[in-house]
Amino acid sequence: MGHCDVFEVSQVCPLPAAKEEAPDFCALIKANARYRHIIGNTPAIIYSSVPSGDFRLTFVSENASRVLGYEPCEMLDDPNFWFNHIHPDDTAQIFSSLAMLFVEDQKIYEYRFRTSNGSYLWMHDTLRLIRDPDGTPQEVIGLMTDITGRKEMEDTLQRQAEEQRKLIEQLKMAQAQLMQSEKLASIGQLAAGVAHEINNPIGFVSANLNTLGNYVATLLEGIQLHQCLQGGALPAAMAQEQLRSFEARADLAFLSEDVTELLAESNEGLQRVRNIVQSLKDFSRIGESNWQMTDLHRGLDSTLNIANNELKYKVSIVKQYGELPLVKCLASELNQVFMNLLVNAAQAISERGTVTICTARAGDKVSVSISDTGHGIAPENLNRIFEPFFTTKPVGSGTGLGLSLSYGIVKKHGGDIRVSSAPGCGTTFTIELPIDPASVLAQSSATETSGEAS
Structure with missing residues (x-):
């Protein structure tokens, strides 16, 4: 077999003496x-191999010479x-289950060769038992495919998954240690809420990345289609029709606009994560250089816009x-x-409801009110909702630090909630805030100083 018995058709066809039989013979050879x-x-x-004993190869x-480096003759000459x-x-x-080939008529193995x-x-090897009309095993036909690349990829993915699992465990341990140590500090109860507060922006950034991934896949499909049509494989009219069909399906105008918005929104979310962490450092300080006149609306x-994914399914704003x-x-x-207040309002609404945002000015102060049509708060809990770690949510649904953190921020601005x-x-x-917190905070500081002096 293999190179042992290769012969040229041109050498065989001229040989037959009978002209009537030559065309059939040549056709058979061809x-x-x-x-x-x-x-x-x-x-x-x-x-193929014999269906018994050592499964000696017969074809x-x-x-095989290209894939394994062996000539077919070499493989046929060795019975084992x-x-x-x-x-x-x-x-x-393989040996432990090979006998089942004669029961199931087919076996599939993956092994190293x-x-x-x-x-x-x-190699991915599919063995199929061939029987004669009486059901007697006649021979085994096999199909061997090189899957080394796939196996290497699987091993790489498995290693990466294991590394990620270890990293997640390390992060969990680090988070637990951070939470515990921050609880012991004077403002540590607020810092421990970072994980809860960061969840919101991280959530929509992740959703945006998934959407952007789909958009990239659509654009790559368009590029492949364009490259294919550039080769002139299709008539011009058909090529134009396929391009129009793709453009209509992909909605490129919307995609182009949405990509920009998703990137801008994601950048804002990541910036907010950084700001939340920075706010822990600056929580109890007065007069930071980045205080600015801001439009609260x-x-x-x-x-x-950031909380839209949390609100849109059950809340009308x-x-x-x-x-x-x-301010x-x-x-x-x-x-x-x-x-924090908007997300809490949405979570307080079971099915459908309304969240109303009212703003007003009263003298040198402004107010922002956020009202929901949710289930409300029991009277015995009203005096505790700003306590660190207090929550009425089910276990695992909140840390109880969101309102405590919000309370600290408002007080830092000289306001009240x-x-x-x-x-x-x-x-x-x-929420009530002074238009210029500096005067309120200065007055408060002077009052405290006067009280201490007296």
């Missing part, structure tokens, strides 16, 4: 050569070739904005307060 050519150039090695396709070249660690699982240079390739709208001046504040921290609620009647949080 067909045989064609089949040998096809079998010898398939990606998989095709072979091996010529591509197949068994002798399987990796020792893989032989046991030694090549001519001594290395091993992973713009901050509310930005926060609504009603805006009742009054005339507000610019001197740390915009990122106030936005975090708005985010109040709550009014009754079971079944919804909840309203009202």
Whole structure:
């Protein structure tokens, strides 16, 4: 077999003496050569063996020399070739189940096979038992495919998964240690809420990345289609029709606009994560250099956009904005307060409800009220909701630090936060802020100093 019995069709066809038989004989030789050519150039090695004993090989396709480095003749001459070249660690699982081939008529194995240079390739081997009309085993036909690349990829993915699992465990341990140590510090109870507060922006950034991944796949499909059509494989009219069909399906105008928005929104979310961490450092300080005159309505709208995924499925937003001046504040921290109150409001609504945002000015102060039509807060819990780690949510649904963190931020701005609620009647949080916190904080400091002096 293999190169042992290869012959040229042109050498055979002129030989027959009978002209009537020559065309049939030549056609047979050509067909045989064609089949040998096809079998010898398939990606998989095709072979046959006896259906008993050592499974001695009786035929091996010529591509074995390309895949394994052995000539077919070499494989046929050794009656134990197949068994002798399987990796020792893989032989046991093959031998233990090979007898089932005569019951099931087909077996599939994956094992390592030694090549001519001594290395091993992973092979996917399908063995099929062929029987004669009486049901007697006649021969075994096999199909061996090189799956080394796939196995290497699987091993790489498995190693990466294991590394990620270890990293996640390390992160969990680090988070637990951080939470515990921060609880012992004077403002550690607020710092321990980082994990809870960061969850919101991380959530929508992750969703945006998934959407961007789908968009990239669509664009790559368009590029491949364009490259294919550039080759002139299709008539111009058909090519234009396929392009129009793709453009309509992909909605490129919307995709282009949405990609920009998703990237901008994701950048804002990641910036918010950084600001939340920074706010822990700056929580109890006064007079940071990044205090700025800010439009609170713009901050509310930005926060609504970020929290949209949390709100849109069950909340209708009603805006009742009054005339507000610019307020001197740390915009990122106030936005975090708005985010926490909006998410809490949405979670307090079981199915469908309304969240109303009202703003107003009263003298040198402004107020922001966020009301929901949720289940309300029990009277015995109203005095505790700003305590660190206190929560009425189910275990695992919250850390109990969100409102505590919000309370600290509002107080840092010289403001106040109040709550009014009754079971079944919804909840309203009202934030009052001075337009210029510096004067309020200075007055408070002077009062404290005067009290200490007296």
